[in-house]
Amino acid sequence: MNGSFALHETLEVHEIAAFKTVCMTKSKLMQALVSDPGLKQILEHDVQISTRQLEELDGLLSKSQQGG
Numbered sequence: 001m002n003g004s005f006a007l008h009e010t011l012e013v014h015e016i017a018a019f020k021t022v023c024m025t026k027s028k029l030m031q032a033l034v035s036d037p038g039l040k041q042i043l044e045h046d047v048q049i050s051t052r053q054l055e056e057l058d059g060l061l062s063k064s065q066q067g068g
Helices: 007-033 037-066
Strands: none
Touching: 007 037
16 A cells, blocks of 8 residues: 555545454454354454454554555
8 A cells, every 4th residue: 555545445444444343342242152162262363363454454544644
């Protein structure tokens, strides 16, 4: 990315981040409810991946707001 987004692109990244946050929250909540160790591990892995992805999206948005 070149560090400069059009308004609609910025809004789309915000929308993706919001959706990813909802998914991650659901996975975190489900971890407390499930008893199967395999499923718990899958949910934990999903939370870890989602956390990294949200950090990347935040970085993109920060760069875009700084102009590069």
